[in-house]
Amino acid sequence: xxxKKTKEKKTKRKAGASAETSEKKIKTYALLRGMHDILPREExxxxxxxxxxxxxxxxxQFSRLETPLLEEANLFIRSIGKGTDxxxxxxxxxxxxxxxxxxxxxxMTASAARAYIMHGMWNQPQPVKLWYWGPMFRYDRPQAGRFxxxxxxxxxxxxxxxxxxxxxxxxxxxxxxKDLGLPVEIHINSIGTSxxxxxxxxxxxxxxxxxxxxxxxxxxxxxxxxxxxxxxxKQERCQPxxxxxxxxxxxxxxxxxxHFTKVLEYLDELDVPYVLKSTLVRGLDYYTRTVFEVFPQxxxxxxxxARSVEQSEIGRQSALGGGGRxxxxxxxxxxxxxxxxxFSLGIERSVSAxxxxxxxxxxxxxxxKFDAFLAQLGDHARRRALKAINELRxxxxxxxxxxxxxxxxxxxxxANSLQVPYALILGQKEVxxxxxxxxxxxxxxxxxxxxxxVENLLKKKLSRxxxxxx
Ligand code: HAM
Numbered sequence: 001x002x003x004k005k006t007k008e009k010k011t012k013r014k015a016g017a018s019a020e021t022s023e024k025k026i027k028t029y030a031l032l033r034g035m036h037d038i039l040p041r042e043e044x045x046x047x048x049x050x051x052x053x054x055x056x057x058x059x060x061q062f063s064r065l066e067t068p069l070l071e072e073a074n075l076f077i078r079s080i081g082k083g084t085d086x087x088x089x090x091x092x093x094x095x096x097x098x099x100x101x102x103x104x105x106x107x108m109t110a111s112a113a114r115a116y117i118m119h120g121m122w123n124q125p126q127p128v129k130l131w132y133w134g135p136m137f138r139y140d141r142p143q144a145g146r147f148x149x150x151x152x153x154x155x156x157x158x159x160x161x162x163x164x165x166x167x168x169x170x171x172x173x174x175x176x177x178k179d180l181g182l183p184v185e186i187h188i189n190s191i192g193t194s195x196x197x198x199x200x201x202x203x204x205x206x207x208x209x210x211x212x213x214x215x216x217x218x219x220x221x222x223x224x225x226x227x228x229x230x231x232x233x234k235q236e237r238c239q240p241x242x243x244x245x246x247x248x249x250x251x252x253x254x255x256x257x258x259h260f261t262k263v264l265e266y267l268d269e270l271d272v273p274y275v276l277k278s279t280l281v282r283g284l285d286y287y288t289r290t291v292f293e294v295f296p297q298x299x300x301x302x303x304x305x306a307r308s309v310e311q312s313e314i315g316r317q318s319a320l321g322g323g324g325r326x327x328x329x330x331x332x333x334x335x336x337x338x339x340x341x342x343f344s345l346g347i348e349r350s351v352s353a354x355x356x357x358x359x360x361x362x363x364x365x366x367x368x369k370f371d372a373f374l375a376q377l378g379d380h381a382r383r384r385a386l387k388a389i390n391e392l393r394x395x396x397x398x399x400x401x402x403x404x405x406x407x408x409x410x411x412x413x414x415a416n417s418l419q420v421p422y423a424l425i426l427g428q429k430e431v432x433x434x435x436x437x438x439x440x441x442x443x444x445x446x447x448x449x450x451x452x453x454v455e456n457l458l459k460k461k462l463s464r465x466x467x468x469x470x
Contacts, residue, residue, distance in 0.1 A: 034140065034148025036348075044366055045351045052179045053133055053153040053345075056172050062131035062155050067111040069135065073103035079110035079329055081285025083226040090138040092148075104137035109286070109326065109342055110333075112156045117335035126159030133347075145318060145349050154323075154344030158330065161339035163259050166290045166325055167266030169343055173294055173321060174272045176345060181363075182354045183297035184320060186273070189280035190260040190289050191228070192252045194328065200251035201227050211241045231279040247278040256289055263290055282324060286332075290341065291324035296353040320353060321345035370400040371462055373415035377408055377427040384431045388424070388451070395455050397462075399424075415441060421465065422458065 031037070038046060057064070073093045080086050092104040105111055112130055115121070121128045133153045140146050155172055157165045170186060177184040191197055205227050212220065216235040223230065231242060252260070267274055274292075282291045296318060323343020330338035358365065372392075376385035382403060392399045400418055405411050408425065415423045425437040425446075436454050438461070439446045449457055 032148070034142035034146075036147060036149075042351065044368065045354065046347070048366065049153070049180065049347055049350060050133065052176055053131070056175055056179070057131040057155070060129070060155075060168065060172055062129040065112055065115060065130040065132050065156075066134070067105070067108065067115055067132070069105055069137075070102050071105055071111060071114070073101040075110050075114055075333075076103055076106055079113065079286055079333060080106070084229075084283055084285055086138060086284065090140050092137045092139055106138045107136055107284070107344065108132050108134070108152065108154055109156060109284075109329070109344075112154075112342070113158070113326075113330050113333050113335070113340070116158050116330060116338070117333060122159065122336050122338060127165060128158045129155070130158070131155045145346075145352060147348060150349075151347040152344040153347060154342060156340065156342035158340040159338050160341070161327065163262035163290075164266060166263045166341050167270065167272075169323065169341055170263075170267060170274070170292055171270055171272055173292075173323075173343055173345065174270075177294065177320070177350075180350070180354060182350070182357055185275055185295050185297050186292055187277040187280050187295065188264075188267075188274045188290070188292040189248070189277050190252060190256060191248055191281055191287055191291055191324075192256045193288055196251050196253060196256060197228070197248070200246070200248045203246050203251070204228070204230065207244075207246055208241065214238070214241055228281045229283065231281050232283065242279060245279075248281075249278060259289055282322060286326040286329040287324045288327045289325045291322070292343065293322040294320045294345070296320060296357070318349065318353070319346075320350050367419070370398045370418055370420045372397065372399055372422040372424050372458060373411070373418060373420045374399050374401045374424045374426065375408055375411035375415065376401075376403075377406075377425075378431075380428055380431045381426045385426050388426065388436070388454075392455060392458075395459075397455070397458060412439075422461065424454065424458075 056062075073091065076091060077087050082088065086106050091106055093101060094103075096102050112132070116128060116130075131154065134151060135149050136152050137149050139148055142148060153176075155169055157169060170188070174184075174186060192200065205223060208215070208219070208223055208227065208230055212223070214237065215223070216233065216238050218235070219230055219233050219238050222233070230238075231245065233242060249257075249260075264274070277293075280291055280293060282293070321343055323341070325339070325341040327339040330336070330340060357363075374385055374389055374392075376382045385401065385403075389399050389401055400415075400420065402411060402414050405414065412423060419441075421441055423439040423441055425439060427437075430436050430448070430451075434451050435448050436451050437446050437448055438454065438457065
């Protein structure tokens with residue numbers, strides 16, 4: 001009996017196996033959790049953000065720094081600090097084949113400081129102003145606006161202790177979103193020097209200990225591990241405790257107070273609006289004095305204000321960017337005493353906030369503008385068309401085309417949807433005659449011209465749009 005059952009099972013397995021082979025199942029791959037593709041339809045946004053970041057860098061004289069994605073793990077552990085979420089929970093750390101402990105960079109300020117020391121940048125005229133754009137990695141809990149690989153644009157000013165450097169960086173952040181057309185709110189605070197913060201922490205811990213029973217589990221842990229992060233808690237039950245907590249500003253000595261006042265005066269002078277935020281402390285350990293964060297001003301029409309958004313659970317994810325002063329970092333990493341400040345912006349979050357804002361306000365995304373669309377009919381024309389497109393491109397004209405469509409009607413429909421001012425039409429007859437048709441897409445008027453003259457003629461016709469712009 002037992003033998004019979006086993007035999008049956010075997011036969012079933014066999015049948016299953018042969019069905020699988022006949023279906024020829026090929027494994028498809030999914031993305032790793034928290035990773036995402038940036039698809040062609042996103043390109044217009046990403047390109048725009050990159051242009052703005054690059055133009056601002058050029059204007060405010062930040063030079064491009066690129067560093068490896070992989071660095072010694074200790075570089076980040078020492079600079080960002082044990083007890084922070086990034087170091088304790090979110091680092092991609094592993095051993096390479098030589099047994100070195102390496103990490104995928106979770107941010108780039110530590111790498112910038114390492115590069116500054118390693119390449120002797122203190123020998124250059126100070127400050128040294130660096131900017132970067134690239135992927136960062138954090139093993140975060142993936143959700144809206146939180147990825148495990150994401151991109152940042154960042155700006156760092158090393159070798160300048162003056163409040164003007166803080167203000168200049170905040171101005172760059174402000175201009176970034178102004179150029180993008182996304183209304184934001186900048187939250188700002190001072191967390192003082194490490195001595196001032198130490199004294200403040202004592203009183204903060206004392207206060208929170210007396211309220212221990214009202215706190216969420218995370219805050220109970222923060223109380224021992226990283227008390228400043230108590231101020232960052234978004235849990236409903238901790239809000240009343242947080243509201244009455246001692247404020248760091250009252251622990252600042254004269255010099256720190258003056259520094260902060262001057263930063264604010266600069267911002268007033270520059271007409272850069274800001275919100276004073278006594279609970280803003282940032283999640284990385286290297287900060288001293290000025291800290292700031294950028295939030296979208298409104299989510300959707302009639303949506304929540306920046307303040308209520310920031311206080312909610314999605315608040316932490318909706319910070320578009322942040323930064324501050326880190327006067328001790330370079331020295332702590334073995335360099336000379338070098339006051340410094342900087343900030344970075346999350347690109348994914350900025351693109352997503354921009355899209356939400358555009359949707360809510362019915363703003364259309366920018367479309368790529370072409371000078372003309374080249375339509376072709378027949379094999380000979382197609383061969384000639386590719387050459388013509390290349391020649392026109394080399395002369396500086398932007399020509400679109402679609403070789404997968406054969407009928408003139410469908411090609412002109414594409415031209416119409418692209419809103420190009422002119423279509424160039426090349427049929428068999430035109431190829432034989434060495435001519436091409438220029439069609440005004442608005443009026444429908446067509447003229448036959450010599451192929452050799454089309455470039456100049458088209459440029460002349462297009463120049464009327466330049467006159468319109470004046
Ligand atoms: P951060 O606040 O950790 O600061 O990150 C800056 C921005 O990166 C955030 O505001 C957010 O937009 C984006 N970001 C962070 N984590 C994620 C994530 N998991 N998914 C998507 N976006 C994320 C820094 O990184 C500092 N290095 C800033 C700085 C530069 N301070 C001084 N200089």
